Amino acid sequence: QQQVKQSPQSLIVQKGGIPIINCAYENTAFDYFPWYQQFPGKGPALLIAIRPDVSEKKEGRFTISFNKSAKQFSLHIMDSQPGDSATYFCAALKGAGSYQLTFGKGTKLSVIP
Amino acid sequence: EADIYQTPRYLVIGTGKKITLECSQTMGHDKMYWYQQDPGMELHLIHYSYGVNSTEKGDLSSESTVSRIRTEHFPLTLESARPSHTSQYLCASSERREAWGANEKLFFGSGTQLSVL
Numbered sequence: 001q002q003q004v005k006q007s008p009q010s011l012i013v014q015k016g017g018i019p020i021i022n023c024a025y026e027n028t029a030f031d032y033f034p035w036y037q038q039f040p041g042k043g044p045a046l047l048i049a050i051r052p053d054v055s056e057k058k059e060g061r062f063t064i065s066f067n068k069s070a071k072q073f074s075l076h077i078m079d080s081q082p083g084d085s086a087t088y089f090c091a092a093l094k095g096a097g098s099y100q101l102t103f104g105k106g107t108k109l110s111v112i113p
Numbered sequence: 114e115a116d117i118y119q120t121p122r123y124l125v126i127g128t129g130k131k132i133t134l135e136c137s138q139t140m141g142h143d144k145m146y147w148y149q150q151d152p153g154m155e156l157h158l159i160h161y162s163y164g165v166n167s168t169e170k171g172d173l174s175s176e177s178t179v180s181r182i183r184t185e186h187f188p189l190t191l192e193s194a195r196p197s198h199t200s201q202y203l204c205a206s207s208e209r210r211e212a213w214g215a216n217e218k219l220f221f222g223s224g225t226q227l228s229v230l
Contacts, residue, residue: 004155042224043222089156093217100161
């Protein structure tokens with residue numbers, strides 16, 4: 001059973017566009033929601049993360065929107081650049097004491113010039 | 114930049130061979146993890162460790178084994194490799210998450226792409 005559902009599987013946008021990647025979860029025990037960015041041939045790297053007590057978090061061109069009642073969260077990339085082309089994974093972590101991140105299946109983003 | 118290293122980067126071996134994938138981190142992190150990643154699929158946790166002499170199995174059943182004799186080292190071993198073990202294996206580490214306000218940040222290595230013929 002997939003606990004974190006991510007969509008779309010792939011996404012192509014033009015430079016300057018605003019790609020949006022969506023994730024949904026079932027387990028209300030999750031209390032930490034990070035996004036990881038993975039370039040080809042590299043391991044994932046933490047991009048941005050949010051807790052359920054806030055509805056939005058922004059770091060540079062990356063914004064997470066969080067809807068606790070709908071159990072959904074999304075990543076927006078403002079003014080996307082070809083260098084943003086990568087695979088993005090959302091994830092979720094249960095409360096204190098748990099050390100296991102549950103990942104979505106990933107979204108392959110291509111930003112074309 | 115993350116100081117976590119995996120070797121080898123690529124490995125092609127025949128069925129039945131014993132292999133060990135190496136993972137080392139120089140950040141002094143207590144927690145270490147092994148994830149398995151297939152193309153277009155999510156990362157699946159196969160092993161994790163809270164510290165020295167602590168190892169646990171993750172969500173995805175795996176025939177591999179791990180050991181944690183030193184804080185910085187977390188090798189993964191397959192006693193008899195099979196084609197079904199072909200995958201990318203990612204090692205990660207993180208600091209201990211002590212309180213609700215603390216963040217859980219995983220540092221990943223670049224992975225080992227294993228192909229079993």
